[in-house]
Amino acid sequence: MPFPKIAIIGAGPGGLTLASMLQCSGIKPTIFELDKDRSSRDQGGIIDLHADGGQLALKEAGLFEKFQEIIIPSAEALKLMKSNGEVVWDENNSAAAPPETSRDRPEVDRSNLRNLLLDAVDPDTIHWNHKLLQVEPVGAKYNLHFSDSIETGFDLVIGADGAWSKVRPLVSNETPYYSGITFIELQAHDVSVKKPWLNEFIGSGSFFMFDEGLALIGQQNSFDRIRIYLGVRQPESWMDECGINWEEPKSARGVLAESYFGDCHGDLKRVILEEATDSLIVRRLYMLPVGLSWEMRSGVTLLGDAAHLMTPFAGVGVNVAMVDAMELAREIMRWKDAFVDGDATALDEAVKVYEERMFVRAKKNMEKTYHGLVSHFSAGGIDERVGLLKKRARMLEERRKEQVKA
Ligand SMILES: Cc1cc2nc3c(=O)[nH]c(=O)nc-3n(C[C@H](O)[C@H](O)[C@H](O)COP(=O)(O)OP(=O)(O)OC[C@H]3O[C@@H](n4cnc5c(N)ncnc54)[C@H](O)[C@@H]3O)c2cc1C
Incomplete structure (x- = not known):
């Protein structure tokens, strides 16, 4: 039985992480991306990758060493100010913040991260200038309708196409x-x-x-x-x-x-x-609504913003998208031998296990982000943030003292 034909819609951090991991295990998906080429759009500012988020996915994709080359060490510094101009936290100035404040959340430029992931994927895997308009179910397979072409016969379509996903309508009626x-x-x-x-x-x-x-x-x-x-x-x-x-x-x-x-x-x-x-x-x-989930549909799934679009007020979106990609890749790879043995339901099982965990992770991060939104736009928001930073600094100091004692 030939290995299933897999389409990933979107070459953002989620779609590219998934493609690079699948490729490492000999599975070659096809990515369809609306951008004309890798440099046709400003990718935005800097993002921090968390130890239990984007960093974990990069380790598993074998890209962690290269990632360390693109980190901007000084960009981790935080400065917080009240609207009256009072500086209440400043890691650029050790008099206004404790010296040991690293959160192990190194910052990278988004375009450098995208280039790192693009370089890890076979160039012929990516079909640039392909804007998906619609996914058409045909029997057990799916056809993809683009602005000026149709690609046919996919066994699994993965929507990694961000906020306004054109794959999402196959599994949910919700829109952002x-x-x-x-x-x-x-x-x-x-x-x-x-x-x-x-x-x-x-x-x-x-x-x-x-x-x-x-x-x-x-x-x-x-x-x-x-x-x-x-x-x-x-x-x-x-x-x-x-x-x-x-x-x-x-x-x-x-x-x-x-x-x-x-x-x-x-x-x-x-x-x-x-x-x-x-x-x-x-x-x-x-x-998207906090806690969004759907009934598993054979041959279709979503990851990243397509599945759980959030505001940026907890700084987790890229990290969660990359963890989604890592877990979906793991499940597809885990079931690879069953596909080869001719078990047509194996792919459904992979998607089912991935989605069950993804819904839990997404809900947790969406709740955290919603709290971040409320806090960023409230009078006490800065004090709350400083309180958290101070608590963390105290914890690090305690840990340091214990290490010295030991
Ligand atoms: C202002 C701002 C600041 C942010 N800061 C942070 C931060 O500090 N840390 C953090 O973790 N997250 C941050 N985020 C969130 C983060 O940007 C997203 O969560 C993340 O990019 C999601 O990755 P993704 O791969 O799921 O989707 P995307 O990055 O949106 O990628 C989707 C890809 O699909 C392509 N595409 C879209 N539609 C189609 C189509 N119809 N056909 C083909 N291709 C398509 C797009 O061109 C794109 O390449 C921020 C977001 C914003 C708006």
């Missing part, structure tokens, strides 16, 4: 709903030369200010850039109806600084008005 938060993303380029004040203000890693209904998040990115996310808790229609002309970034930044961040310290307004002035993109944040 507005989270209540709109992000305005600003950028500053050539910061070391042109924006030294901003460079110093944000620090070498990530910067957070949360308050009731608003947040300002900054991060150092590769290529001497700083990315700023202004978060506002506003209705879904706000972006279109607030009267801000997004086509006029200077005036848009002026209205944001004065009308929405008007009560904040002058330094925070300076970031918006004078510093992060090189680009402006506005986007609403969507999420």
Whole structure:
């Protein structure tokens, strides 16, 4: 019996991790990706990979050593500020934070992570410029309809195609709903030369200010850039109806600084008005219902954002997508011998076991993320975060003392 024909829709971190692991065990899926090529889109800022998340998947895919080459060590530093300008935590400055604060969550540039994963997959596995429109069930198999072609006869279709998955409708009627938060993303380029004040203000890693209904998040990115996310808790229609002309970034930044961040310290307004002035993109944040699950359907499954889209307020999305990929790859590999022996139901069993565990993991992370959303946009959010950081620092200090004693 020939090995089942597997399609992975989407070459994001989830789809690529799955493909690289399957390939290692001699299973060759086909990836269909809507981007024209690997460099046709800005992949976004930096992300941290957790020891029990993305790092684990990279270890299992044999990519951990290469991953260590792309880590940005200084980017782990955290700085937290209240809206009145009081710095309440600063790992760039050891007087304002304990020295031993590493969370073992190294930061990498998203495009470097994607390139690492792309390089690990056979180039002929990826079919670029293939935007999936629809999946058509035909008997026990599936045909894939793209903008200008049809690919036929797949035994397993894996939707790793993110928030607006075109595979999801085969297993669920749910679609993402507005989270209540709109992000305005600003950028500053050539910061070391042109924006030294901003460079110093944000620090070498990530910067957070949360308050009731608003947040300002900054991060150092590769290529001497700083990315700023202004978060506002506003209705879904706000972006279109607030009267801000997004086509006029200077005036848009002026209205944001004065009308929405008007009560904040002058330094925070300076970031918006004078510093992060090189680009402006506005986007609403969507999420799937916490605890989403579905009845197993033979020949179809989802991973990553396609299965459990969350807001970024716990910083876990990439990590969970990569763990999904690792666990699905493990299950498919575990059942490989049964396929070869002619057991047609083996693939269903692999998907069933994967989904049962994935639903539990997704629910836990969606709950954590929802808590993060509430906390990022509440008056006490910064104090809560500092409390957690202090608790962790105390724990590390206790551990260090015990090690010295031993
Ligand atoms: C502002 C922001 C900050 C974030 N920060 C973090 C963070 O710090 N840490 C973290 O862990 N997570 C973070 N996340 C979440 C993280 O980006 C996602 O959870 C993660 O990218 C999901 O990976 P994925 O592979 O499931 O999907 P995606 O990364 O969305 O990849 C999906 C792929 O499928 C392709 N695709 C989509 N539709 C189609 C189609 N119809 N046909 C073919 N191809 C298609 C896309 O082009 C893409 O390549 C953040 C998200 C946002 C919005």
